[in-house]
Amino acid sequence: MLGRFRSNQLKVLVATDVAARGLDIDDISHVFNYHLPDDAEVYIHRIGRTGRAGKTGVAITLLAPREKRRLREVEALTKQTITKMELPSVGEIHRHRESQVVENLKIWLGRGRYKRELEMVQELIEAGHDPLNIAAAAIKIARADEKQRPIAEIAEVKTDMTRKPDRDFARGGKRDSFGRRDIPAREGGAKRRGDRSHEEGMVRLKLNKGKLNGIRPNDIVGTIAFHANIPGFAIGKIRIEEKHTFVDIPEELLDQVMQHNGNYRVGKEKFTLQKAN
Numbered sequence: 001m002l003g004r005f006r007s008n009q010l011k012v013l014v015a016t017d018v019a020a021r022g023l024d025i026d027d028i029s030h031v032f033n034y035h036l037p038d039d040a041e042v043y044i045h046r047i048g049r050t051g052r053a054g055k056t057g058v059a060i061t062l063l064a065p066r067e068k069r070r071l072r073e074v075e076a077l078t079k080q081t082i083t084k085m086e087l088p089s090v091g092e093i094h095r096h097r098e099s100q101v102v103e104n105l106k107i108w109l110g111r112g113r114y115k116r117e118l119e120m121v122q123e124l125i126e127a128g129h130d131p132l133n134i135a136a137a138a139i140k141i142a143r144a145d146e147k148q149r150p151i152a153e154i155a156e157v158k159t160d161m162t163r164k165p166d167r168d169f170a171r172g173g174k175r176d177s178f179g180r181r182d183i184p185a186r187e188g189g190a191k192r193r194g195d196r197s198h199e200e201g202m203v204r205l206k207l208n209k210g211k212l213n214g215i216r217p218n219d220i221v222g223t224i225a226f227h228a229n230i231p232g233f234a235i236g237k238i239r240i241e242e243k244h245t246f247v248d249i250p251e252e253l254l255d256q257v258m259q260h261n262g263n264y265r266v267g268k269e270k271f272t273l274q275k276a277n
Contacts, residue, residue: 027055036070206246
């Protein structure tokens, strides 16, 4: 997949934060941040994939209102103000697409390299077709791919309060952004599962931060994958308790993960990993 992206066979690559230090590809024009990272330095690694070797690039961040504090931290670290953009309307998107078609036509009219096409137009005129209609039909054909990119009306996102909770929530757990379920401890401190991983080939680690520190599953996956330089999908189940968190790591990656112990942090808070008893 990465090789196809590097050779320009793929136009878009979706990656976790580990790609921020693993991608060595020139001519990336845009980086889209689905959300801001907890560590402002990770943001710099992300957008550093574009605008390399003196070239220009654009970084666009989709920002939720609750992430404004992180935005200020990024601006303080980069010493730059991030420009706020308004979402375009459907009409504006249509007009932009049309202007691109017109500009492309102007380029080809300036080049004049359409001898065979001109002969085809002459044949159509001799067959009785109007030149304006021929031009309009040609543009219609040129814009055919736009039908494959429908534009959805942008509307306010509202929470459906009548929706029934899924079974994960009913059992007191929830899924993180990677699809893993965060299973809380039972009342009184009793755990649903032992400290040892029940998955073959995995080792369970314990870190000294939990719900009281605002830890989230994607925080753990992001910082471990980034600092240990491992793929985020390799990280197994995560269970967050009040003061501690358990995370499963593949045995073959254990030494690599522990080698960077002390570098892991969520926001400004560092955490350490150790084997669960």
